[in-house]
Amino acid sequence: MNARVFAAAFLLLSLEQTAAAPPQHIMSLKICTDELLLDLVPPSRIASITFLSREKAGLKFWPQAAIIPINHGSAEEILSLHPDLILTDPFMAPSLRPLLAKTGAKVIEVPPAENFDQIRNVTRMVAKAVGEDARGEELIRKMDADLAALKARRPQKPLTVAGWGTGGFVPGTGGLFNVMLTAAGARNAERGAFDHYYDVESLIAANPDALIYGDTYSGTNSLRADQDLHPALMKRFAGRRVTYTSLYGCGIPESARFTRELQDVLLKVQP
Numbered sequence: 001m002n003a004r005v006f007a008a009a010f011l012l013l014s015l016e017q018t019a020a021a022p023p024q025h026i027m028s029l030k031i032c033t034d035e036l037l038l039d040l041v042p043p044s045r046i047a048s049i050t051f052l053s054r055e056k057a058g059l060k061f062w063p064q065a066a067i068i069p070i071n072h073g074s075a076e077e078i079l080s081l082h083p084d085l086i087l088t089d090p091f092m093a094p095s096l097r098p099l100l101a102k103t104g105a106k107v108i109e110v111p112p113a114e115n116f117d118q119i120r121n122v123t124r125m126v127a128k129a130v131g132e133d134a135r136g137e138e139l140i141r142k143m144d145a146d147l148a149a150l151k152a153r154r155p156q157k158p159l160t161v162a163g164w165g166t167g168g169f170v171p172g173t174g175g176l177f178n179v180m181l182t183a184a185g186a187r188n189a190e191r192g193a194f195d196h197y198y199d200v201e202s203l204i205a206a207n208p209d210a211l212i213y214g215d216t217y218s219g220t221n222s223l224r225a226d227q228d229l230h231p232a233l234m235k236r237f238a239g240r241r242v243t244y245t246s247l248y249g250c251g252i253p254e255s256a257r258f259t260r261e262l263q264d265v266l267l268k269v270q271p
Contacts, residue, residue: 021131022045022130022131022132023045023083023084023085023106023129023130023131024045024084025045025047025081025082025083025084025085026041026045026046026047026083026084026085026086026087026130027046027047027048027049027071027078027081027083027085027086027087027105028046028048028049028050028086028087028088029050029071029073029078029086029087029088029089029092030050030087030088030089030110031050031052031053031058031248031250032089032110032112032113032248032250032251032252033087033088033089033110033126034049034050034052034053034058034062034065035053035058035061035062035247035250035252035254036087036110036122036123036126036252037049037087037126037130038053038062038064038065039062039135039139039252039253039254040126040127040130040132040135040136040139041130041132041135042064043064043067043068045130046068047069047081047082047083048068048069048070048071048077048081048083049065049068049069049070049071050070050071050072050073051070051071051072052248053065053068053070054066054070057215057216057247057248058247061247061254069081073096075096075099078099078100078103079099079102079103082103082105083103083105084105084106085105085106085107085108085129085130086100086103086105086106086107086108087108087110087126087129088100088107088108088109088110089109089110089111089112090109090111092109106129108125108126108129110122110125110126112251113176113250113251113252114174114175114176114179114251115176115179115251116143116147116179116183116255116256118251119143119251119252119253119255120140120143122251123136123139123140123252123253124136124137124140127139139253140253142253142256142257143253143254143255143256143257144256146256146257146259146260147183147256147259149260150183150184150185150256150259150260150263151183153185153263153267154184154185154263155185155266155267158185158186158187159186159187159208159209159210159266159269159271160186160187160188160189160208160209161181161186161187161188161189161208161209161210161211161212161242161266162188162189162190162198162203162206162208162210162211162212163177163181163188163190163212163214164203164211164212164213164228164233168197168198168199168200168227169195169196169197169198170189170190170195170196170197170198170203171188171190171195172188172190172191172192172193172195172196173188173190173191173192173193174193175249176249176251176255177246177249180244180255180258180259180262181212181262183256183259183263184259184260184262184263184266185263185266186210186266189206189208200227200230200232200233203233204232204233204236207236209240209269209271210237210240210241210242210266210269210271211233211237211240211241211242212242212243212244212262213228213241213242213243213244214243214244214245214246215243215244215245215246216246216247216248239269239270240269240270240271242262242265242266242269243265244258244261244262244265245258245261245262246258
């Protein structure tokens with residue numbers, strides 16, 4: 001009888017330990033969840049990340065992505081990998097939801113983060129899901145240290161800058177770009193809440209102190225890039241063109257470090 005009681009207790013303990021074990025075969029279906037996942041767990045626990053993480057912009061910061069299998073969000077990829085945790089966002093196609101349910105995996109829909117409070121929230125959300133709460137707090141502490149350093153170096157007179165490099169669409173005040181810009185001690189030339197379109201002539205007439213170019217797709221040939229490098233802009237804003245790390249507009253703890261880099265280059269601009 002005692003042996004049976006012992007065996008039952010051992011089985012119960014084993015089941016509890018198994019239930020508490022962190023996921024070991026995690027799949028990410030979105031680039032922003034890729035970035036959080038790569039910061040939180042080793043490659044050995046990642047089943048797949050999106051193909052975007054193999055682009056040179058992301059590999060610069062997460063070189064381990066080069067050895068992790070990639071996906072394009074297809075049904076076949078999701079079903080064949082048998083993940084135990086799937087990270088995605090709330091904007092997936094409705095037809096994908098029943099498919100994810102069939103996998104038996106836990107599904108976490110991670111909302112976009114467009115300010116530093118939201119970044120703290122989603123970092124803790126994903127860290128808890130992957131069983132890496134301590135690592136998540138470490139990332140947040142580093143972000144907060146970067147934010148404190150930004151505040152200490154904020155210039156007395158902010159530059160007025162325009163986010164350029166997106167084919168004429170200038171980021172408004174309602175997103176992460178504006179939050180990063182404000183933290184760096186600068187002011188957004190576009191005062192609307194959302195993206196607005198500027199042609200080259202309007203941008204020259206507005207005459208911001210500096211133009212800021214995101215570097216995610218820098219060096220890629222396109223008609224959009226041709227407009228971004230218009231000779232009139234190159235001449236008018238010579239010495240006032242700044243490149244910053246944009247990385248798909250994802251709100252992640254490293255956003256504070258990227259903002260410090262942005263502040264460093266803005267402090268050198270002479271309007």
